């Protein structure tokens with residue numbers, strides 16, 4: 001997503017301090033406590049993550065749909081996350097917080113088993129072969145997701161057929177070692193049974209309105225049981 005110049009970026013970000021964590025690495029192992037403070041209850045709730053949330057329409061809708069769960073949205077670009085947070089602020093959600101950072105090693109932010117599921121929506125494809133290690137579904141990243149989840153799922157959507165093929169190839173190489181299993185898979189989400197309950201992202205709307213097929217895969221991690229007949233299921 002292209003970085004835009006935004007007027008009064010710092011002032012506007014400052015007004016949304018209650019929605020984001022300024023030193024996220026210091027919260028490793030403590031995210032449940034943070035949500036408890038935010039929600040003022042002591043219930044054990046699962047935490048789900050979106051890496052590269054863009055303008056945030058997907059994660060906001062997810063947080064609205066599942067108020068019993070907690071959500072963390074991560075986005076590298078300040079001007080983009082600002083838009084996501086301004087909208088989330090008007091929604092007055094108490095189960096969604098943001099991290100503005102470019103994630104290199106997710107284990108710096110989360111303890112083993114702290115996360116219950118990860119959403120990767122329209123991740124940057126990194127077209128060049130020599131940049132394959134930067135793709136968020138490279139085996140190096142998959143291994144780290146496994147660590148912070150223990151048991152859980154990874155759900156990926158992309159318009160990019162090459163990135164999708166790369167992801168499936170990575171999975172077929174490492175799924176046994178990493179205890180990952182493809183539970184559902186389609187190259188055309190919107191005409192598949194998994195489209196029920198699907199939440200469109202900004203990129204998804206853009207590409208599907210041009211007639212592009214949307215690839216989707218749901219991966220169970222660590223033997224997590226997914227009874228999936230639609231993308232709603234967790």
Ligand SMILES: C[S@@+](CC[C@H](N)C(=O)[O-])C[C@H]1O[C@@H](n2cnc3c(N)ncnc32)[C@H](O)[C@@H]1O
Pocket residue numbers: 001051052053054055074075076077080101102103104121122123124201202203204
């Ligand atoms: C192509 S956009 C998709 C945005 C949104 N998920 C959607 O589907 O509309 C990818 C986004 O991921 C962010 N991103 C890419 N790599 C990231 C990383 N390692 N950590 C945090 N954000 C990242 C980019 O800044 C960009 O906004």
